[in-house]
Amino acid sequence: xxxxxxxxxxxxxxxxxxxxxxxxxxxxxxxxxxxxxxxxxxxxxxxxxxxxxxxxxxxxxxxxxxxxxxxxxxxxxxxxxxxxxxxxxxxxxxxxxxxxxxxxxxxxxxxxxxxxxxxxxxxxxxxxxxxxxxxxxxxxxxxxxxxxxxxxxxxxxxxxxxxxxxxxxxxxxxxxxxxxxxxxxxxxxxxxxxxxxxxxxxxxxxxxxxxxxxxxxxxxxxxxxxxxxxxxxxxxxxxxxxxxxxxxxxxxxxxxxxxxxxxxxxxxxxxxx
Numbered sequence: 001x002x003x004x005x006x007x008x009x010x011x012x013x014x015x016x017x018x019x020x021x022x023x024x025x026x027x028x029x030x031x032x033x034x035x036x037x038x039x040x041x042x043x044x045x046x047x048x049x050x051x052x053x054x055x056x057x058x059x060x061x062x063x064x065x066x067x068x069x070x071x072x073x074x075x076x077x078x079x080x081x082x083x084x085x086x087x088x089x090x091x092x093x094x095x096x097x098x099x100x101x102x103x104x105x106x107x108x109x110x111x112x113x114x115x116x117x118x119x120x121x122x123x124x125x126x127x128x129x130x131x132x133x134x135x136x137x138x139x140x141x142x143x144x145x146x147x148x149x150x151x152x153x154x155x156x157x158x159x160x161x162x163x164x165x166x167x168x169x170x171x172x173x174x175x176x177x178x179x180x181x182x183x184x185x186x187x188x189x190x191x192x193x194x195x196x197x198x199x200x201x202x203x204x205x206x207x208x209x210x211x212x213x214x215x216x217x218x219x220x221x222x223x224x225x226x227x228x229x230x231x232x233x234x235x236x237x238x239x240x241x242x243x244x245x246x247x248x249x250x251x252x253x254x255x256x257x258x259x260x261x262x263x264x265x266x267x268x269x270x271x272x273x
Contacts, residue, residue, distance in 0.1 A: 044082040045127025051075075051087040054110075054121040054219035057178055064113040068092035068235060069260075074113075079267070082128040085136075086217070088265045089120035093246050095236035101250040106242035109228035117230050119174075120244060121221040122265055124207070126214050133271025134214055136207040140199060144168050144246070144259040162255040165248055170199045170261075174223035174243040175206060179216055189214050190272045199263070208272035 050062035067075050069090045078086035093105040109117040124136055142151035144165040156164045173196035177189055191208035198204075207220050223243030232239035248254075 042129060044129055045125070046082070048077050048080050048084065049086045049123075049125040049217055051123055052217060052219065053118065054123070054178055054221040055118055055225065057123075057180055057217055057219050059125075059180075059217050065089065066111045066113060068108055068111070068233075071235065078123075078125075083126050083134060083267065083269060084124070085265055085267050086123040086125050088122040088263065091120060091244060091263070092235060094232065094238040096238065098254045098256065099250065103248050103250070105246045105248070106229065106232075106239035107244035107246070108232045108237065108239055108242070109225065109230055111233050117228065117233065118225045119221040119223045119228065121219045123217065123219045124214075124267060125217045126209075127216075131212045131215060132269060133209045133211045135205055135209070135268050135270045135272065136220065137203040137205045137266045137268075138199060139203040139264050139266070140170065140201055141262040141264055142201065144170075144261045146255060147258045147260045162253040165254065165259050166252050167249045168252065169247045171245045171247065172197055172199055172222050172243065174221075174227060176221055177207060178219045178221060183216065187213055187215060189218070192220070203266065210272040213272075 049059050051065050052059055052061065053063050065075055065087065067073065067090050069092060075087060075090070078084050089110045092108045094108065096103070096105055107120060110120045111117050122136070122138075124134070126134060142164075143156050145151055145156070145159070146163050149159060149163045154163070156166065172193075175193045175195075177192050179188070189207050189209035190213060191205070193204065193206040207214075207218070227241065227243045229237075229239035229241050231237070
């Protein structure tokens with residue numbers, strides 16, 4: 001008890017001394033004053049932002065995603081520039097058996113080189129500094145087709161039977177945005193596609209930021225990590241659940257081989273209304 005009392009007295013004495021010194025300064029007469037300036041200038045960002053963890057986005061802690069369609073090579077860099085798509089997940093639905101029944105296949109989670117998995121996502125960074133807003137949309141370039149078929153040369157209507165997965169439907173659900181901790185709620189994009197929706201060759205707007213929104217780095221994730229089958233990480237694995245599905249009619253003729261399509265993510269400087 002004595003030790004505590006002694007500490008308190010020392011603190012009080014220190015406060016008294018500071019108060020006395022402060023009074024002396026107040027009473028002193030000023031003999032002159034000179035003002036100097038300090039400034040900092042910002043310009044549009046030019047650095048490419050690497051992929052971040054969509055569950056805890058922090059550009060100072062980048063991650064290295066694995067491309068399930070080409071796991072030995074890391075994904076390429078983003079589009080660059082002050083308004084950029086930094087990254088978008090590629091999707092894998094595993095190795096499936098040909099069947100004459102209607103089937104729904106589930107996308108694998110996004111895996112990282114450290115062994116962790118998370119939801120599939122797309123990442124956008126806005127460092128323009130003009131608070132102008134932006135819009136992000138997605139579309140496929142064609143119906144799923146054999147990887148030996150070039151849809152720009154042979155479209156679905158003129159292709160051989162089985163070259164395209166006729167009637168197949170890609171669907172997304174559970175969309176949500178995330179950004180760095182501490183960002184004011186008023187900065188969050190005005191429009192976010194959250195429900196279940198079909199992805200086709202027609203563009204679907206998934207995120208739209210109005211003026212004074214969407215500055216910094218943002219991720220648009222599909223579902224949460226627990227919505228995925230985290231055991232499905234190898235290329236041929238068959239996932240049992242996912243917020244991203246591919247539904248294929250049993251009547252669709254399938255050839256033995258790999259079917260693919262490209263997801264076109266489009267970022268424009270058009271703000272939400």
